[in-house]
Amino acid sequence: xxxxxETIETVQKLETYEHGFVSDIEMEYAPKGLSAxxxxxxxxxxxxxxxxxxxRLAAFERWQSMDEPDWxxxxxxxxxxxxxxxxxAPKSKPKLNSLDEVDPELLAVYxxxxxxxxxxxxxxxVVGSPKYAVDAVFDSVSVVTTFKDELKKHGxxxxxxxxxxxxxxxxxKQYLGSVVPVSDNYFAALNAAVFSDGSFVYVPEGVRCPxxxxxxxxxxxxxxGQFERTLIIADKGAYVSYLEGCTAPMRDENQLHAAVxxxxxxxxxxxxxxxxxxxxxxxxxxxxxxxxFVTKRADCRGARSKxxxxxxxxxxxxxxxxxxxxxxxxxSVGEFYSIAVTNGYQQADTGTKMIHLGKNTRSRIISKGVSxxxxxxxxxxxxxxxxxAGGARNFTQCDSLLIGKTCAAHTVPYVESDTASAxxxxxxxxxxxxEDQLFYAMQRGLSQEEAVALLVNGFVRDxxxxxxxxxxxxxxxxxxxxxxxxxx
Amino acid sequence: MLNIxxxxxxxxxxxxxxxxxxxxxxxxxxxxxxxxxAGKSTLGYTLAGRPNYEVSEGSATLNGEDLxxxxxxxxxxxxxxxSFQYPLEIPGVPAMTFIRTALNAQRKLRGEDEVxxxxxxxxxxxxxxxxxxxTEMLKRPLxxxxxxxxxxxxxxxxxxxLKPKFLILDETDSGxxxxxxxxxxxxxxxxxxxxxxMLVITHYQRLLDHIKPDRIHILVDGRIVHSGxxxxxxxxxxxxxxxxxxxxx
Numbered sequence: 017x018x019x020x021x022e023t024i025e026t027v028q029k030l031e032t033y034e035h036g037f038v039s040d041i042e043m044e045y046a047p048k049g050l051s052a053x054x055x056x057x058x059x060x061x062x063x064x065x066x067x068x069x070x071x072r073l074a075a076f077e078r079w080q081s082m083d084e085p086d087w088x089x090x091x092x093x094x095x096x097x098x099x100x101x102x103x104x105a106p107k108s109k110p111k112l113n114s115l116d117e118v119d120p121e122l123l124a125v126y127x128x129x130x131x132x133x134x135x136x137x138x139x140x141x142v143v144g145s146p147k148y149a150v151d152a153v154f155d156s157v158s159v160v161t162t163f164k165d166e167l168k169k170h171g172x173x174x175x176x177x178x179x180x181x182x183x184x185x186x187x188x189k190q191y192l193g194s195v196v197p198v199s200d201n202y203f204a205a206l207n208a209a210v211f212s213d214g215s216f217v218y219v220p221e222g223v224r225c226p227x228x229x230x231x232x233x234x235x236x237x238x239x240x241g242q243f244e245r246t247l248i249i250a251d252k253g254a255y256v257s258y259l260e261g262c263t264a265p266m267r268d269e270n271q272l273h274a275a276v277x278x279x280x281x282x283x284x285x286x287x288x289x290x291x292x293x294x295x296x297x298x299x300x301x302x303x304x305x306x307x308x309f310v311t312k313r314a315d316c317r318g319a320r321s322k323x324x325x326x327x328x329x330x331x332x333x334x335x336x337x338x339x340x341x342x343x344x345x346x347x348s349v350g351e352f353y354s355i356a357v358t359n360g361y362q363q364a365d366t367g368t369k370m371i372h373l374g375k376n377t378r379s380r381i382i383s384k385g386v387s388x389x390x391x392x393x394x395x396x397x398x399x400x401x402x403x404x405a406g407g408a409r410n411f412t413q414c415d416s417l418l419i420g421k422t423c424a425a426h427t428v429p430y431v432e433s434d435t436a437s438a439x440x441x442x443x444x445x446x447x448x449x450x451e452d453q454l455f456y457a458m459q460r461g462l463s464q465e466e467a468v469a470l471l472v473n474g475f476v477r478d479x480x481x482x483x484x485x486x487x488x489x490x491x492x493x494x495x496x497x498x499x500x501x502x503x504x
Numbered sequence: 505m506l507n508i509x510x511x512x513x514x515x516x517x518x519x520x521x522x523x524x525x526x527x528x529x530x531x532x533x534x535x536x537x538x539x540x541x542a543g544k545s546t547l548g549y550t551l552a553g554r555p556n557y558e559v560s561e562g563s564a565t566l567n568g569e570d571l572x573x574x575x576x577x578x579x580x581x582x583x584x585x586x587s588f589q590y591p592l593e594i595p596g597v598p599a600m601t602f603i604r605t606a607l608n609a610q611r612k613l614r615g616e617d618e619v620x621x622x623x624x625x626x627x628x629x630x631x632x633x634x635x636x637x638x639t640e641m642l643k644r645p646l647x648x649x650x651x652x653x654x655x656x657x658x659x660x661x662x663x664x665x666l667k668p669k670f671l672i673l674d675e676t677d678s679g680x681x682x683x684x685x686x687x688x689x690x691x692x693x694x695x696x697x698x699x700x701x702m703l704v705i706t707h708y709q710r711l712l713d714h715i716k717p718d719r720i721h722i723l724v725d726g727r728i729v730h731s732g733x734x735x736x737x738x739x740x741x742x743x744x745x746x747x748x749x750x751x752x753x
Binding site: 450451452453455456457458459460461462463464466467470471473474475476477478 | 581
């Protein structure tokens with residue numbers, strides 16, 4: 017009986033969203049709503065130079081003339097943009113040089129999330145595990161960035177983007193908006209106007225970044241939009257691996273997260289960008305949850321450059337996200353590995369764009385969608401080759417797994433080629449998690465939940481293998497937790 | 505050990521087992537033989553707890569524990585193992601991972617310690633060798649693209665590692681050539697012990713040349729119509745099931 021009790025307790029624990037707690041931290045808000053004055057307020061709070069304010073105001077003007085996109089296969093109550101806070105920051109000193117200066121309440125939040133902010137701490141407390149530098153973003157601001165000094169020795173810049181705007185204006189000016197222009201889309205324009213924080217990474221020529229970089233985004237405040245902006249530049253021959261994680265408290269109303277991430281890889285450079293997205297997905301009735309409207313794009317600007325996107329998307333009520341690669345440099349390579357899990361009333365419309373511009377450019381797309389409950393999961397992808405992209409190659413594999421009878425999976429691939437020598441392959445499968453497989457696994461001793469977790473993890477294995485090892489284990493658990501209660 | 509009383513089972517509203525009674529004591533191997541459609545596989549599936557197999561009457565206990573009251577995985581942890589006629593393919597899950605996960609899930613439910621990776625690796629390699637399974641194969645997703653014979657050997661590998669108290673072998677000889685049949689049978693025979701019972705479900709006598717039963721039961725139209733010693737198999741091989749089918753009708 018002890019075993020049964022333990023099982024019940026474990027399941028109860030899993031059924032609640034583990035990161036759903038609210039932290040009581042004294043905050044400073046901008047007045048509610050969005051106007052040019054709010055944009056000025058944010059810029060002023062961040063002590064930004066004039067050029068940045070102008071950039072924001074131009075974006076705001078542009079945004080006002082745009083319409084919210086409605087082509088994605090998602091239904092949601094439209095956001096009232098005047099009913100949101102666009103800036104929320106924990107009240108404390110504006111710039112922190114060491115952890116000692118961080119509000120202990122805030123440290124407690126990250127400790128609770130299992131994120132190591134003390135440099136001597138390593139991930140999950142495992143002695144001898146590799147070091148991870150962390151940038152922690154709480155609502156609208158970056159509260160601390162670890163290992164900055166050690167990274168600096170190698171010439172690597174890793175800091176909050178607000179800091180980069182002040183400290184490295186030339187780099188920011190040169191690259192910000194160069195991959196995702198202000199006018200790109202509705203949410204990108206909104207982000208450009210009101211983005212508050214995010215991470216900035218610059219890896220100089222020939223440097224292999226000595227540790228994994230990661231950013232943890234936490235939405236805490238109520239009625240607050242989070243507009244993160246991340247910019248990563250790998251100079252010639254540089255290499256960097258970057259991971260982002262996201263969590264939010266459980267709230268009944270929907271919250272908006274509209275991020276823009278830009279990656280630039282110069283000649284022979286490589287960027288590996290991994291996401292474990294675990295925003296609050298809403299409750300069992302579909303109430304609450306995060307709207308995750310994100311624009312992520314990489315520019316493989318130099319010859320032989322390479323960018324890999326790996327994403328594990330388990331959270332959010334609505335996801336609208338297409339991490340893409342512009343394969344501009346000859347022989348450049350783009351990869352997209354995705355696991356998208358939807359349960360309950362979650363809706364995900366996600367995929368990628370591989371734009372082949374350079375000669376002999378190659379791309380690879382592996383997408384694994386898992387839908388359960390009453391959720392809807394759409395893969396939307398574009399593979400295109402320009403006239404001068406001779407020898408371009410793409411391989412796309414798009415697999416959907418259905419659990420139960422009330423969920424949906426859709427695949428919407430677009431393929432365009434203006435050159436005869438491009439070779440594009442597309443494979444797609446849709447399967448239902450078979451009762452027979454479940455019975456077989458259970459006959460060998462696995463409970464139903466364990467059997468689902470094992471079978472689903474088998475289904476997504478190809479993608480899990482692309483994640484840094486420590487996070488692969490984490491992601492594997494996350495996938496299992498997201499599907500709790502999805503069968504029977 | 506295994507005690508089945510008056511078991512009546514329907515699948516999709518069709519009654520398949522009609523008051524089946526059967527007792528297999530510890531240490532014995534019993535065979536169930538019968539014509540197609542008699543309910544042989546239904547018996548195995550019902551004992552293992554396959555969904556949609558509705559028990560309307562009767563009981564089934566293993567060492568006094570009520571099997572029918574347990575979930576599928578609880579029956580497995582209680583020591584019941586069903587070797588499938590058509591083992592399922594498990595894409596993306598290496599055979600080794602699958603078996604170790606199952607073993608530790610069972611042990612956890614029984615309140616035992618998990619088996620560590622080094623010990624497990626040692627055990628699985630040893631058994632794989634006797635079953636002539638290449639260790640490379642253990643790293644491949646379980647049963648995916650395996651031949652019929654390979655799948656059956658994997659079933660035996662799993663039972664040898666999970667060490668169940670009671671084994672049900674459902675048409676284990678189907679799809680096996682004579683060499684594979686020998687390897688598989690030797691694997692099963694190695695598991696015979698005074699504490700363990702086995703139920704061998706088979707249409708043909710061929711398997712019983714290799715796994716010698718203590719008793720044979722003839723199943724026709726959902727009931728045991730005749731029981732006897734090992735010699736019964738030879739009689740069936742010579743005269744077929746007609747006599748019993750006609751009697752039952």
